[in-house]
Structure formats: structure tokens, C-alpha cells
Amino acid sequence: MERTQDLYANGQQNIEANLADQEEMNNTMEIESSPIPQPKNCKRWLRISIYVFFVLSCQALSTILGRLYFENGGKSTWMGTLVQLIGFPVLFLFRFLSKTKTPKSTDTSLRKFPSFITLGSVYIVTGLLVSANSYMSSVGLLYLPVSTFSLILASQLAFTAFFSYFLNSQKFTPFIVNSLFLLTISSALLVVNTDESQSTTNVSSRVKYVIGIICTIGASAGIGLLLSLVQLILRKVLKNHTVSTVMDLVAYQSLVASCVVLIGLFASGEWKTLTSEMENYKLGKAPYAITLASIAISWQVYTIGVVGLIFESSSVFSNSITAVGLPIVPVVAVIVFGDKMNTSKIFSIILAIWGFISFVYQHYLDEKKLKISHTNHVGGPRLPVDEGQTNIQIV
Numbered sequence: 400m401e402r403t404q405d406l407y408a409n410g411q412q413n414i415e416a417n418l419a420d421q422e423e424m425n426n427t428m429e430i431e432s433s434p435i436p437q438p439k440n441c442k443r444w445l446r447i448s449i450y451v452f453f454v455l456s457c458q459a460l461s462t463i464l465g466r467l468y469f470e471n472g473g474k475s476t477w478m479g480t481l482v483q484l485i486g487f488p489v490l491f492l493f494r495f496l497s498k499t500k501t502p503k504s505t506d507t508s509l510r511k512f513p514s515f516i517t518l519g520s521v522y523i524v525t526g527l528l529v530s531a532n533s534y535m536s537s538v539g540l541l542y543l544p545v546s547t548f549s550l551i552l553a554s555q556l557a558f559t560a561f562f563s564y565f566l567n568s569q570k571f572t573p574f575i576v577n578s579l580f581l582l583t584i585s586s587a588l589l590v591v592n593t594d595e596s597q598s599t600t601n602v603s604s605r606v607k608y609v610i611g612i613i614c615t616i617g618a619s620a621g622i623g624l625l626l627s628l629v630q631l632i633l634r635k636v637l638k639n640h641t642v643s644t645v646m647d648l649v650a651y652q653s654l655v656a657s658c659v660v661l662i663g664l665f666a667s668g669e670w671k672t673l674t675s676e677m678e679n680y681k682l683g684k685a686p687y688a689i690t691l692a693s694i695a696i697s698w699q700v701y702t703i704g705v706v707g708l709i710f711e712s713s714s715v716f717s718n719s720i721t722a723v724g725l726p727i728v729p730v731v732a733v734i735v736f737g738d739k740m741n742t743s744k745i746f747s748i749i750l751a752i753w754g755f756i757s758f759v760y761q762h763y764l765d766e767k768k769l770k771i772s773h774t775n776h777v778g779g780p781r782l783p784v785d786e787g788q789t790n791i792q793i794v
Contacts, residue, residue, distance in 0.1 A: 447711050451720055453704025458724040459731050461697040465537070466545045466736065468690050471681040475673060477664040478691070479537035484529070484660060486695035487653035493703050494646040513636055521632055525625065525648070526655025532621035533656065534663070535614040542611025545732035546744055547589050551615045553725045553751050556758050557582040558623025566627045567634070574761035581754035585747045586616070642710050649702055726752055 465479060473479065513521075539548050557579045563569035571579075589612075629648070637644050664670050680687040708720060726748055732738045 443711065447708065450704040450707035450711060453700050454708065454720050455724045455727065457697040457701035457704065458721070459728045461694055461701060462540070462545060462549060462728050463731055463735055464690055464694045464697065465540050466548075466732070468694065469541045470736065472676065472679055473687075474676060475664075475669045476534065476537045476541055477660060477667055477669050478673065479541065480530070480534045481657065481660045481664060482691045482694040483533045483537070483698050484653045484657045486699040487650050487657065489696065489699040490646055490650040490653070490702065494643055494650070517636060521636060521648070522651040522655055525629065525632070525652040527659060528621060528625050528628070529652050530656035530659040530663075532618050532625060534660070535618035535621065539611045539615030539618060542607040543615060544738045545736055546729035546738040546740065548611070548615055549725065549728035549732065550589055550744065550747050550751060551586045551612065552619050552622075553755075554582045554586045554616070555619040555622040555626075556755065558620045559626045560623075560758070562624045562627035563630065566631045569627075572761055574757045574764075578754045578758040578761070581750045581757065585750040585754060586619075588743050588747045588750070642706065645706055645709070649706065723755070725755065 461483075465483075468479060468482075536552070539551075543551075560569060560571075560575050560579060564571060569575070632648070633645070637648065677684050677687045682690075705721065729738070729740075729744065729748060733740050
């Protein structure tokens with residue numbers, strides 16, 4: 400009897416212990432599977448929404464204001480270039496105000512920062528490239544309608560994929576090839592479009608139109624090269640991917656580019672005509688200053704939005720929002736400046752949007768693959784991910 404009672408008592412204790420263990424396991428699973436607190440999630444999405452608004456609105460606003468400057472009497476391409484860059488102190492303010500929580504690591508590799516010479520070389524090289532891109536973009540905006548300019552500039556995505564193939568081992572998947580083909584055809588339709596070039600009354604205007612197309616294509620290629628080069632720099636040189644690192648890169652390259660453009664402004668002698676340009680501006684002196692200041696601020700707010708999306712979500716999402724914003728500019732240009740929307744432009748916009756979707760979908764697949772590999776790395780063996788499938792970061 401005592402043996403039976405002991406067995407019964409032990410059985411009861413085992414059952415109680417099992418129930419306690421099961422309850423503890425359930426509590427642990429509930430804690431682990433509990434969602435992110437709603438207030439924090441709402442704040443994150445609020446920040447993402449603000450950054451999306453910055454990108455979409457300022458991307459169109461800066462281009463429209465740039466054309467407005469030339470449309471109403473602005474003639475200095477160097478001034479049109481300078482206002483794209485001179486607002487870089489706003490980036491330092493954003494860097495100071497942004498509250499980034501980066502976990503401290505004992506890994507010594509994260510503490511190895513590039514040397515001053517290496518950083519200086521990176522800032523100078525990227526700064527020179529930024530100044531060249533900005534100047535060609537300014538010339539293109541001077542000589543071309545905004546809708547034509549924006550659609551040709553949209554080919555930067557194709558150039559980004561092209562240069563990433565050589566610099567970052569980007570693979571040419573069917574979707575990337577499709578995007579390259581569609582964006583190339585989209586730009587080619589505008590280049591061979593004779594409606595605008597034939598509408599010019601003299602040879603000089605036609606030459607300016609051709610110069611505008613060449614400079615815009617050059618700016619698009621330069622932007623693609625810059626984005627691919629920045630991705631390579633972040634991966635090989637600036638391995639500490641924090642907001643401050645990226646903001647420093649953007650701000651200092653803008654500082655170098657601004658210095659180069661200032662030298663060009665004074666060397667060309669255009670600075671002597673700025674006073675008369677402001678006095679003869681069609682909208683008046685105050686709107687002249689407001690227009691230039693608005694261009695400078697909008698470009699930097701756009702940059703803040705792009706960088707913010709990279710760190711709040713991903714570079715793929717940032718790329719996607721930028722791609723979505725590109726077709727908006729031609730539509731706004733038709734409303735504001737009355738640009739002619741002929742059949743070639745409509746077909747070009749359709750092809751461009753198709754190319755954007757193909758480009759974005761490929762990078763969505765890349766990010767999905769990276770997330771799967773990361774999950775398997777945490778819970779099991781890691782799946783191999785091609786180096787060429789890394790995200791293209793816009794900064």
C-alpha cells in the first residue's frame with residue numbers, strides 16, 4: 400500500500416511538474432511570439448510615411464523649381480548647379496538631431512575606421528562625380544522640356560544595374576534585362592523624337608536641344624555610376640553602416656562638389672551677371688531668392704528622405720519609392736509648364752513605368768532571398784546568397 404501511495408504521489412508530482420513546465424513553456428512562447436508594441440510600430444510607420452513624402456514631393460519639387468528658375472530669366476548653369484548642392488549643412492543638422500540606437504559590439508572589426516587619407520580620397524572622388532552630374536543635369540534642364548528631361552533621366556536605373564554588374568557583381572536576371580531594355584527604349588523614343596527638335600526655328604536652338612539630350616544622358620549615366628560606386632565604398636571601405644556614416648559621406652561629398660562648382664562659377668565669369676539676372680527676373684527679386692533657396696532645401700530634404708528610408712526599411716524600398724516618383728515629374732510638368740504630351744512621350748512613360756516595376760520586383764526578390772538566408776542563418780544552416788544580389792543603396 401505504501402509503495403502504491405508512493406508511486407501515486409510521485410505520479411502526481413510528475414504530472415504537476417509537467418504541467419508547470421508546459422505552462423512555463425507556453426508563457427515563454429507567448430512572450431517570444433508577442434508582436435512589437437503598437438506605439439513603437441506606429442511611430443516607425445509614421446517616420447516611414449514622412450520619409451516617403453519627402454522623397455516623392457521634393458523629387459518633383461526640386462526639378463520643377465529648377466526649370467522655373469530657367470523659365471523666368473535664370474541663365475546661369477553654374478548657379479543652377481550650385482543650388483542643388485549648397486544646402487548640405489542641413490544634412491549635418493539632421494545627423495545631429497537624429498537619434499540612432501546602434502548596439503555596442505565587442506567586435507574589433509567594427510572599430511577599425513578608414514584612415515583620413517582613405518576617407519578624404521572617397522569624399523573627393525565622389526564629390527567630383529557629384530559636381531559633374533549636377534552640372535550636366537543643370538544644362539539638360541536648361542535646354543529640354545521638364546517632361547523630356549525627367550523621362551531621359553529615369554534611365555539612371557538602367558545605368559545603375561549596368562555599372563553594378565562590373566563593380567558589385569550584380570547579376571543580369573531576366574527582370575533586370577527586361578528593365579534595361581524597356582528603359583533604354585523609353586529614352587531612345589525621346590532622343591529620336593523629332594517633334595520638339597523640328598519645332599525650333601533655328602539651328603542654334605536645335606543644337607541646344609541636342610546638347611540638352613547629351614548632357615541629360617551623361618547625367619543619368621553619372622548617377623548610375625555614383626550609386627554603384629557608393630555601394631562598393633560602403634561594402635569595401637566604410638564597413639560601419641550607420642546613419643552617421645552615410646550622412647557624412649553624402650554631406651562631405653556635397654561639400655567637395657560645392658567647392659568645385661563655386662570655382663566654376665567664378666572661373667566662368669557667370670558670377671558677374673547674377674546681379675542683373677536677379678534684377679531682370681520676371682517674377683521679381685524676392686521670388687528669385689526664394690526660388691533658389693527652395694531648390695537648395697528641397698534637394699537636401701529629398702536626400703534625407705532617401706537615407707531615412709534606407710535605415711527605417713531597406714535600400715530596396717528606398718529605390719522603389721524613388722522609382723515611383725520619377726514618372727510623377729512629367730505629369731506635373733504638363734500641368735505647370737504646359738509641356739506637350741505627344742504619343743512618343745505617353746508611350747515612353749508607359750515603358751518607363753513597366754521598366755520600373757521590373758526593376759523593383761527583381762530587388763524585392765533579392766531582399767526576400769536575403770531575409771530567408773538570414774532566417775536560416777539564425778535557426779539553421781545558411782543558404783548561399785550571391786554577392787551580386789546585394790541591395791543598391793541610394794544616398
